[in-house]
Amino acid sequence: MNLTIAGGGLAGLLTAYFVKNNYENINIEVFEKFKLERYRVDCAEGLANQRDSFKIIGKFVKPFVMNRLKRIVWIFEVDGEIKISSIMNRNFCIMIDRLKFQLFLIKKLHEMGVKINFGEKVNLNELEGDVVVDARGSKPGKYCQIAIYKILEGNFENVKDTNFWMVKKDEPETLYWLFPLGNKIANLGCSGKVSKAKLNDFIKFISDFLSLEIGRCTKNGAGLLDYSYAAMMYEGKEKEVFLKDKNVVVKVGDAAGLVDPLYGEGMSGAILSAFLLSKNLKNLEDYKNLLKKKNEFLKDRMVATLERVSNFDSFLNFMLLLDGIDMKYTKFKPFFVLRYPGKFFKMLKI
Numbered sequence: 001m002n003l004t005i006a007g008g009g010l011a012g013l014l015t016a017y018f019v020k021n022n023y024e025n026i027n028i029e030v031f032e033k034f035k036l037e038r039y040r041v042d043c044a045e046g047l048a049n050q051r052d053s054f055k056i057i058g059k060f061v062k063p064f065v066m067n068r069l070k071r072i073v074w075i076f077e078v079d080g081e082i083k084i085s086s087i088m089n090r091n092f093c094i095m096i097d098r099l100k101f102q103l104f105l106i107k108k109l110h111e112m113g114v115k116i117n118f119g120e121k122v123n124l125n126e127l128e129g130d131v132v133v134d135a136r137g138s139k140p141g142k143y144c145q146i147a148i149y150k151i152l153e154g155n156f157e158n159v160k161d162t163n164f165w166m167v168k169k170d171e172p173e174t175l176y177w178l179f180p181l182g183n184k185i186a187n188l189g190c191s192g193k194v195s196k197a198k199l200n201d202f203i204k205f206i207s208d209f210l211s212l213e214i215g216r217c218t219k220n221g222a223g224l225l226d227y228s229y230a231a232m233m234y235e236g237k238e239k240e241v242f243l244k245d246k247n248v249v250v251k252v253g254d255a256a257g258l259v260d261p262l263y264g265e266g267m268s269g270a271i272l273s274a275f276l277l278s279k280n281l282k283n284l285e286d287y288k289n290l291l292k293k294k295n296e297f298l299k300d301r302m303v304a305t306l307e308r309v310s311n312f313d314s315f316l317n318f319m320l321l322l323d324g325i326d327m328k329y330t331k332f333k334p335f336f337v338l339r340y341p342g343k344f345f346k347m348l349k350i
């Protein structure tokens with residue numbers, strides 16, 4: 001069997017790796033538009049523990065972990081006033097050196113006999129193979145947001161276990177973030193309606209608010225967040241993840257639109273889809289059905305995202321009720337009701 005993969009990002013490389021480990025007689029070729037010396041990753045590098053991501057590659061990614069986050073703090077700016085919701089989540093997210101991880105995967109794939117062609121931007125219809133995998137990432141469109149970021153040096157010691165999100169009532173489409181990559185470095189960015197000026201204002205605000213010393217910028221970049229899978233599920237439509245034309249074309253990662261619309265998180269979607277495809281390469285209906293089952297939660301994320309924009313006060317009230325919660329009690333509803341009865345009944349009223 002010949003498998004051709006368009007795109008050598010996280011989803012494309014992991015598809016090649018998992019497939020190569022699952023099947024014996026398979027030839028895999030990957031095409032990546034960047035030349036190896038210019039290969040880059042644009043991401044805030046927070047790998048969230050959702051869609052089975054820790055279960056699938058937790059151990060594999062361990063050498064590339066830079067930091068572990070245990071708390072999420074939401075900051076809301078409402079008519080000049082600041083409101084906070086602080087949520088404990090011990091197993092929420094690891095910060096990984098994604099470029100190093102992907103370069104490691106490239107080396108590993110090379111040793112396993114997978115051919116990776118760098119500096120080759122391809123169209124799907126020009127590719128040969130029994131199965132062609134579309135792993136080319138996000139596509140601009142109705143359900144796609146822009147994200148920009150800076151990696152900044154500084155002193156993040158006091159906040160190193162915390163991920164900060166910020167939303168302003170007068171611009172609810174924009175989500176700001178601070179992800180500490182360690183004691184001395186952090187990723188700060190925003191998605192939605194973004195501009196460099198807005199990001200700089202946020203950096204100034206958060207450094208004053210948290211009394212952070214922020215220094216030099218070591219990297220900046222931008223990218224797209226394709227959440228068309230969640231949007232179409234929310235609308236009751238089916239997102240096509242495989243097509244039979246000249247070849248069979250299967251989508252993974254952002255190419256399948258698997259970004260979480262609420263947080264802009266997509267690594268776990270890339271990991272899950274690559275893993276599921278490798279297990280179901282010979283039965284793509286199963287790939288499609290399992291992908292849908294494991295991504296059902298995106299519908300709720302879509303509802304919350306839309307509410308943030310169209311009914312900010314309701315979103316705010318709900319998020320403020322989460323203040324002080326330990327997420328370990330949310331895994332099983334009765335535990336949550338027993339631990340936080342007051343919050344539970346207030347939530348029902350929103």
Ligand SMILES: Cc1cc2nc3c(=O)[nH]c(=O)nc-3n(C[C@H](O)[C@H](O)[C@H](O)COP(=O)(O)OP(=O)(O)OC[C@H]3O[C@@H](n4cnc5c(N)ncnc54)[C@H](O)[C@@H]3O)c2cc1C
Nearest residue numbers: 007009010011033043044045046122137223253254266267
């Ligand atoms: C600023 C920003 C911050 C983010 N932060 C986070 C975060 O903290 N946590 C998280 O989980 N997710 C985050 N995401 C989303 C996450 O980066 C993506 O969901 C993830 O990269 C998806 O992996 P992928 O392999 O599907 O796509 P990509 O990583 O985009 O890989 C696609 C690859 O295909 C190549 N390619 C594209 N077109 C072609 C072509 N025609 N021919 C050949 N090659 C091609 C590209 O060069 C690229 O290497 C962020 C995204 C952005 C933009």
